[in-house]
Amino acid sequence: MTAQMVRADDFARVFHDTIAVVRHEVPEAFDRFVAALGDITVDMQVGGDRFGLHRAQVIAHRRGPGSPSPRDDVTLQIESHALIALVEGTITLTEALAARSLNLIGTTSDLGAVEHAFLLLVHGAVRSRSPQALLDRLTLAASRSPANDTTSSPLPTDQQPPEPASSPMEDSP
Amino acid sequence: MGHLDRCRRPGFGARPPLAGPNAKEWHHIVVHTDELHLLINLSESETPHGSVARTIVMAHTDRWHNSVITADHHDVAISTSRLDARYGSSTHFWFDGDRYHVRVHDPRSHDSIEIELTPVTSASMLTGVTLSPTEKLSWFFAPRLLATGTAFVGGKRFELRQAVAYHDHNWGRFDWGGDYAWEWISVVHAEWSVTASRLLNLARTRVTSQFLQLENGTDRITFRDAEIQVVSHGRKRRADVPVVPGALRLITPSLLEDIPERMHWQARRGANQLDLELTPESIVRLVIPSERAVDDVVVLAEAVGAGTLDATLNGVPVQGRGHTIVELLR
Numbered sequence: 001m002t003a004q005m006v007r008a009d010d011f012a013r014v015f016h017d018t019i020a021v022v023r024h025e026v027p028e029a030f031d032r033f034v035a036a037l038g039d040i041t042v043d044m045q046v047g048g049d050r051f052g053l054h055r056a057q058v059i060a061h062r063r064g065p066g067s068p069s070p071r072d073d074v075t076l077q078i079e080s081h082a083l084i085a086l087v088e089g090t091i092t093l094t095e096a097l098a099a100r101s102l103n104l105i106g107t108t109s110d111l112g113a114v115e116h117a118f119l120l121l122v123h124g125a126v127r128s129r130s131p132q133a134l135l136d137r138l139t140l141a142a143s144r145s146p147a148n149d150t151t152s153s154p155l156p157t158d159q160q161p162p163e164p165a166s167s168p169m170e171d172s173p
Numbered sequence: 174m175g176h177l178d179r180c181r182r183p184g185f186g187a188r189p190p191l192a193g194p195n196a197k198e199w200h201h202i203v204v205h206t207d208e209l210h211l212l213i214n215l216s217e218s219e220t221p222h223g224s225v226a227r228t229i230v231m232a233h234t235d236r237w238h239n240s241v242i243t244a245d246h247h248d249v250a251i252s253t254s255r256l257d258a259r260y261g262s263s264t265h266f267w268f269d270g271d272r273y274h275v276r277v278h279d280p281r282s283h284d285s286i287e288i289e290l291t292p293v294t295s296a297s298m299l300t301g302v303t304l305s306p307t308e309k310l311s312w313f314f315a316p317r318l319l320a321t322g323t324a325f326v327g328g329k330r331f332e333l334r335q336a337v338a339y340h341d342h343n344w345g346r347f348d349w350g351g352d353y354a355w356e357w358i359s360v361v362h363a364e365w366s367v368t369a370s371r372l373l374n375l376a377r378t379r380v381t382s383q384f385l386q387l388e389n390g391t392d393r394i395t396f397r398d399a400e401i402q403v404v405s406h407g408r409k410r411r412a413d414v415p416v417v418p419g420a421l422r423l424i425t426p427s428l429l430e431d432i433p434e435r436m437h438w439q440a441r442r443g444a445n446q447l448d449l450e451l452t453p454e455s456i457v458r459l460v461i462p463s464e465r466a467v468d469d470v471v472v473l474a475e476a477v478g479a480g481t482l483d484a485t486l487n488g489v490p491v492q493g494r495g496h497t498i499v500e501l502l503r
Contacts, residue, residue, distance in 0.1 A: 025221075025222065026467065028467045029467045029468075032467065032468065086423060087419075087420050087423065088419040088420060089415070089416050089418075089419030089420060089421070089422030089423070090419065092422070093423075119423065119424055119468070120467075120468060122420075122423050122424050123424055123462065123467055123468050124467070126418075126420060126421055126424070126462050127462050127467070128222075129222040129223075131420065132243060135420055
């Protein structure tokens with residue numbers, strides 16, 4: 001793991017720490033999140049950040065936008081402002097999809113499983129000791145995300161070079 | 174856990190402090206004007222992570238403006254000898270012997286409220302109300318107060334002068350998400366204030382208890398259980414009903430508002446009879462994570478609107494409309 005590859009407040013770090021908080025403070029939600037995700041690998045492209053998710057581990061090696069890797073079961077692209085609007089409840093998932101500020105690629109089964117898993121993660125986060133602190137960090141990450149969000153246009157069709165071997169981020173203390 | 178009910182109003186002494194798992198306590202204040210409806214909820218509850226003090230403001234102007242302010246328990250100061258609670262620097266709520274005072278400032282939105290509320294009717298208290306076979310709630314309420322002060326909401330300042338208001342104080346030990354639901358209403362008519370509640374099982378197939386009370390400053394008329402009939406008509410299924418806190422919208426089922434288009438409460442006992450038609454208009458959903466299931470939530474739908482009263486009370490006909498709030502726990 002190369003921690004220096006992840007900025008202090010980028011989405012990958014916030015996502016990783018949210019999972020860690022839920023694991024420690026709401027273990028039932030964490031266990032169900034892991035079970036729902038199963039063996040699915042998710043390519044996350046949030047604002048200008050790109051990272052992977054597999055078995056509740058945030059994989060920090062990925063950089064920049066790009067096409068799905070063959071290893072990814074699900075690709076999730078979301079503009080940073082849309083992510084904030086979703087978690088603040090000012091737009092719905094359907095509205096984000098219709099506006100193409102959220103793009104999803106995967107089989108119906110895998111997308112359903114990832115949605116279920118993420119909702120369990122939200123259930124865990126809102127039951128944690130300081131959900132507002134997590135939301136504040138997410139908002140801060142959005143404010144630092146590059147203005148040129150990559151998901152306002154459809155997924156690029158050109159293929160990216162193969163990703164290097166992934167390594168999970170270290171757990172937070 | 175604090176002692177928020179140490180108001181020592183005549184006839185209402187202090188109660189033992191709440192403590193331990195699933196202890197809950199809150200004050201609910203509602204203020205109505207033609208331009209502004211204010212719902213202020215001050216709560217303390219025990220969670221697996223310790224006690225939490227929270228101020229929730231839901232203000233309806235042309236739309237809802239909502240604030241949720243959570244205070245660290247280290248910043249909470251509650252008097253054990255009188256009603257005086259401070260939640261950090263954001264909230265101060267106290268009773269000076271004659272009036273309640275509420276000051277709230279949301280450091281995020283900069284919305285602020287500073288009002289005093291003078292009771293103009295006597296208060297009532299119901300203790301040990303059964304929610305489920307193992308869970309009970311106690312309830313103290315003042316059906317009519319007059320509120321004076323200012324509210325700065327959504328960038329607009331509102332001056333309140335003798336605005337009609339309602340206040341209640343609730344406490345008990347129960348889980349959010351237990352086998353119960355409730356329907357609560359308050360109607361502030363020109364002369365009479367109506368307060369009613371109806372408790373059901375979670376599936377809403379069985380009514381546990383019903384209560385309806387009218388108060389006009391001189392007389393009090395109470396109906397209970399079989400003396401009350403409630404019929405709902407239609408369903409509002411609006412997708413744009415706000416969720417408080419907003420972050421819980423993702424995990425709030427879209428149809429949980431489950432608000433009827435109209436509710437008809439009818440009460441009969443002897444010569445006293447009442448028909449109350451309620452039309453919920455503007456709705457907001459206060460969402461609380463279930464304490465029974467890690468993937469479920471409890472929804473408190475709050476709806477402001479109008480209530481039309483048609484009654485014969487102590488031999489005198491009473492008609493008219495009044496500001497109304499309906500709260501449905503689902």
